[in-house]
Amino acid sequence: MKIVITGSLGNISKPLSIALIKKGHSVTIISSNPAKQQEIEQSGAKAAIGSLSDTMFVNTAFSGAEAVYCMIPFDFSIADQDAHMKQILGNYVQAIRQNGIKKAIFLTGWAAEIAGHGLNAVQKELEGVAISELRPSIFYTNFYQMMDMMRGKGTMGLVMGLRAYGIRALFGRRGLLIGNYGADDRIVLVAPEDIAAAAAEEFDTPVSGLKVRYVGSDDLTCNEAAAIFGSAIGKPWMKWIRISDKQMLQGYKMAGLPEGLASDLVKMQAAIHDGTILAQYDRHRPVLGKVKLTDFVKEFAKKYI
CATH class of the missing domain: 3.90.25.10 (UDP-galactose 4-epimerase, domain 1)
Structure with a gap:
């Protein structure tokens, strides 16, 4: 399966990418840092270098993918985090629809409903897409x-x-x-490695509509x-x-x-x-x-x- 992973070589995305490559999947890793390209390619993945806030870049990076892992990085330089998250999420939704992707793993958090960042609204926009929403606890x-x-x-x-x-x-x-x-x-506390393992499982698990999965370690x-x-x-x-x-x-x-x-x-x-x-x-x-x-x-x- 052709899978796109966001989050560069972060604490979750790196072990997730390694696990997927070991299973024989073709993985593309998105990173905003050009310096990460060589390390990404050495891991056996393809690199897509660009900004998640760039709608055209995200559309292009998702092209040809059968499944995607989508996370929204914090940007503490931005005062309105809610608007930032909605912009990135909107780019993901558009790219998934435009490229006909049928499976998506989204990383939110166990406070997603409190913060208004749950994916119920997204589900309506992504009819026909199998969505797994991972809600990890405190890292x-x-x-x-x-x-x-x-x-x-x-x-x-x-x-x-x-x-x-x-x-x-x-x-x-x-x-x-x-x-x-x-x-x-x-x-409840959680290890990034356990989140990565949960995400890897979701890529191999049949899902209908929206599935919410909480993730914890202790x-x-x-x-x-x-x-x-x-x-x-x-x-x-x-x-x-x-x-x-x-x-x-x-x-x-x-x-x-x-x-x-x-x-x-x-x-x-x-x-x-x-x-x-x-x-x-x-x-x-x-x-x-x-x-x-x-x-x-x-x-x-x-x-x-």
Whole structure:
């Protein structure tokens, strides 16, 4: 099968492409970075270099494909993330229709319905296309952005924002995780490799209309996760402190995030704390993937040092 993969050689797209090539599929990988072309071709795939915001490029890149994997990358330089995502999604839909593609795997997220990024509307525009919507939970790799916080340094903008609300003693030698969900809140975490494995399965699975598939690797509380990270980096006392939505929003804004994006992140994270997202996840409760948090922290600890 001829398959187009978006996401360049990212944490999901790279292992997905490798798995598909091993199965004998012909794979084209889209990347916006010309420097990635050689590595893509060395992997056994074809390279299509261009921007996903370029409608004509996406149409051309999808030409001849029988199936596609579509993800929408964040662009933190854009203030209106919702408009950005709708533009990229619109380009995908047009290219799928124009090229007569009959199978599409879309990557959204477990908060897709909360954020208004679900694919119900897309299904109407893609009648006759088998659509699998993958909704992964919280990526393990997100924790790399929290290393300084675990070290007790925080991130400068976040620290400034939190101190503006009188939270002065959270950062120190103890090391903490902080968010507007935390403590004994339940979370589901996921490894990119397990998302890639789920996507690879969907290419070989018959689908009628729209199929929603949640993807997770480990199910635990925030403090249980903090303890696992803490034990791996020599801070077994580590806790995950929950702060208010207002404090989290201020922290994000002081860290330089556009106000719209900051508000959306706080809203989605609040829906973890109040159980809204978990209720949706539990209705589709998936078989958990192979990579547990105790596996991931071994690699995390090597980079933390």
